[in-house]
Amino acid sequence: MSVDQLSTVFGALADPTRRAILARLAEGDLAVRDLAAPFPMSQPAISRHLKVLEGAGLISRSRRATARLSHLEAEPLREATAWLARYQAYWDERFEQLDELLAQLQRRPEPATVTAPVKAKKGRKARKQEGRTQP
Numbered sequence: 001m002s003v004d005q006l007s008t009v010f011g012a013l014a015d016p017t018r019r020a021i022l023a024r025l026a027e028g029d030l031a032v033r034d035l036a037a038p039f040p041m042s043q044p045a046i047s048r049h050l051k052v053l054e055g056a057g058l059i060s061r062s063r064r065a066t067a068r069l070s071h072l073e074a075e076p077l078r079e080a081t082a083w084l085a086r087y088q089a090y091w092d093e094r095f096e097q098l099d100e101l102l103a104q105l106q107r108r109p110e111p112a113t114v115t116a117p118v119k120a121k122k123g124r125k126a127r128k129q130e131g132r133t134q135p
Helices: 003-013 016-025 032-036 043-055 075-107 124-133
Strands: 059-064 067-072
Touching: 003 016, 003 043, 003 075, 016 032, 016 043, 016 059, 016 067, 032 043, 032 067, 043 059
Parallel strands: none
Antiparallel strands: 059 067
């Protein structure tokens, strides 16, 4: 997958409505009216989302009688997942290094700390009373 195609796929996936449409299409082909049903928007607005998804290669559209059906094309999602998998390996390695560091720190004995006794402060009233009793 080219970088430009990958950008188009991620751009299409950036919208929550389009992600929800893809999730519904994962269950099977649907007509625009069926895709539009759960969304608080018009069929033309859903059609615009479908054009973006189609442009990214994430769906294909076909006619059946008078209905225009949308079909999920999963290959671009697989390719985007493969691209992301490289970064998953990177982060897995980083987390393993962090786990090792934490394990080392937990195995180290804590140094003994010596604390000096804390002298309690006297309140204002106590200082006034001391001043009266002293000659």
